[in-house]
Amino acid sequence: MTPFTNIPKQVEEMLEKWNGTNSRRTFLKSSGLLVVSLSASPLIAMAATQAAPRQAPGSGGPYPDPDFRQLDSWIVIHEDNTATFYVGKTDCGQGTGTAFRQMMSDELDIPYDKTTCIMGVTDITVDQGGSGGSDAIQVDGWPMRRVAAEARRVLLEMASKRFEAPVDQLTVRDGVITVKTDPSKKVTYGELIGGKRFNVTLTGNNIDATTGVAKVKPVQDLKMVGQSPKRYDIPAKVDGSLMWAVDVKLPGMVHARNVKPPIAGAKLVNIDESSVRSIPGFIKVVSKGNYVAVVCEREEQAIAAAKQLRVNWEKPATPPFPASEDLFKYMRSATPTSSGRPTVTGNPEAAFAGAAKVIEADYEVPFQGHTAISPAHEMADPSNGQMTIYSNDMKSYGLRTGVAQFLEIPRDRVRVLWMEGPQAYGRTAADDAGFEAAYLAKEIGRPVRVQWMRNEETAWDTKGPAFTVKMRGGLDAQGNLTALDYEARAADYNHLGYNEPDTVLIAQLMGKRRATPAPGGAATPTDMYTIPNKRLTGHVVSLPVVWETPLRTGNLRDPNGPQSTFASESFIDELAAAAKVDPVEFRLKLLTASKEDNNAFLRARSIACVKAAAEAFGWDTRPSPKPRGNGNILTGRGIAYTYRSQTVVAEIAEVEVNRKTGHVWVKRLVCAHDCGLVINPEALRRTCEGGMLHSLSRTLHEEVKFDTEKVTSENWISHPSLTHLDTPARIDVVLVNGDPNPNRPDLPHYGAGETVCKPTLAAVANAIYDATGVRLRRVPFRDERVLTALKAANVV
């Protein structure tokens, strides 16, 4: 493989470099930057599959925190005039690594294909927090651009000294600095600094604020930004050569599997180890509190032992939760554990009293799982008194700190190497398997690979919280929306979105838990509608069992935006229908009712997105529902719009509803997306497609079911997912720049990923209403639920 043009095997490359010549390791060592040994035995062992080891096993730590105020922590320029960027983010499959290379190579003025990017390894990349909140480009892109600009500035100064020419007499192109008046005088970055340190101190109160003296370039001077180089990680993902976190093998490694309580909240009574001793390769049952795992030499042995192990559990005295069919009734009648202060505009109650028409509706979204395509997995190596975790944790830095606290070992003896893994869109932010692998490795004293089984993952992963939302709207005699009331209840009392040593599942099962859970929020909708009288309220409710439950909640691709937006944007359509106004027109009227905008121009950009989506779709202006057709297949279209942080999205769904079967096919999806400056349009389009279809899966299929003891959704049959059969025939993603000054040189780059997940549920519900005149207020829209609703409305 040619280096620097096609470097997908991020960690393999890194290991190779540590072991090879002309490496960062050699470089760091020769330059005096290397303060610790990077040659702990497992790395050497792993690298041995790639290149001959050159170092004996090292001392195993301490592992440093790279200093974000040192330029050398971010960028290394090699003698061959190539550059490696070190960033503290992880790539969840949206191509952020490619985007970082585009942004940084532009600022540095070095060819994109002469760069590579190493991400999320706790002791060699600065702690930018890993992934979360779709903010990699929006937030972390700035320090990356600034440090690359600073490196360029420093290199120009070095060239200035070398040629005794002022900087303004120099030009730089593709990593080569030339004296303007004498083009024979030129020098490459590699010649200036290859193999040496920058030794430049940066400033900034925190990592996000990291900066040098240099300013970033105006948008108009960026060359790679706005282009669509193909993602560098993809080739090794299609030829089978990529080493994923699941693939790591270490000498002396063993395999573990968990044994989960059969009933949520059950207490361990005893374990009959003799039930598995005869299994070949059996090593040990590890148990503490209610946590149980078996460890064997081989993977299939561990799987067999976990199935066969006899464990006696004591049922909890009271049922841990209501059955899923009683969930919403329970949530509506429960006393909230906390209530947000209502956000009030105007005088909603007076407005409702004076309204010509008041409409009310309740919406329901069940618990939905992350259900990654591969269950949780991790490998931990405890050699030499340190702990190295080979992990697909999207927040590798949090895992490092959390594991150190959990195991009570010094933080500088723990490191996490982020590697590619199956994406779960928030699941690995609370990385149960990482803590388990580290705990088991410490207990066993050998490298341990743990993996959850499918039933464990689907039943016991963290869940997106269930929501009930009560909506009320008041229209005046002219059909103007004068009052809106949104009141949500979220089953989100113990929200476990992070790698905390007292909230991850193994800690809960061991009884190491905090006194008070950290509730998530019951989100309120985000839109730029001007409604004179408005009240938005959110309550959090708790299920009977709080800890050790498969219904604990976590961050699922916009932790609660899809739920809140399903209610708010479905209800806007209900109001438009009541006013007999076209849904796009109704929204535009609310958006244009004020000229007031904020500094991200959310109003202007919202209007631009709604209009762009309607135009791309070929929207036919008329109220919903449309006159019902006669055939078995009824068609309709629906729109929904929202924003998240500074990113605005409008989506339109076109549906076919089979009135005989209740089957819904979303035939077409259109998305108008404004995230400011776009770094890689083609990668962004695919991210939007995937995000919308993920939410379409939540719209049509996904619901976690449970009885009063356990989750009964535990595989792809009992927790179905979107499939190829559901795929729209056409998806259009329109990239919008609705900024009032679209060509401004400082156009910001906002985030992408989660915003598109929010409006899909409502867009589909609105399209089904348009097609059938039947309003569905409870997802998922599985055939039987739709058919029941159609029958009730005599549509069948």
Next chain:
Amino acid sequence: MSNVTLKVNGTTHTLDIDPSTPLLYILRNDLNLRGPRFGCGLGQCGACTVIINGVATRSCITPTSSVKSEITTLEGLAKGGKLHPIQQAWIDEQVPQCGFCQNGQIMTAKALLDKTPHPTDTQIRESMAKTLCRCMTYYRVQLAIKRAAKAIAGLGSSSNKEVVA
């Protein structure tokens, strides 16, 4: 444990294993292959797919002892250092998000196109229906299959290329 002989991607291996072990674990842990992956262990998702006798086979539920023919894994598709047209189509179409399931998508598509070189949209959807992707790259997978079908047809008729105006 007993000796089992497996032919994988052209190479014959004799292994001392429990022959009832699902093929997936042998391919991954004994032969160090990375293409087939564990997704469910139930034959429901397709992440573990390999091709045996032209059939896309779920290695997670296939006892190793039952395999009598050569196994082709994702690693075996490229020939002479050149990617298979399906793999190339996956790169050209930029299909993967995380990419974890793509072994199943590619291997299932390979079995489809080997049998049905010019599949209709319906045939693509139905043949791929039980191969899951949780990043929901289905739209691009389907486009890539059509792209690959065209590329393969082009290769096959290279000696008698149609002239396109």
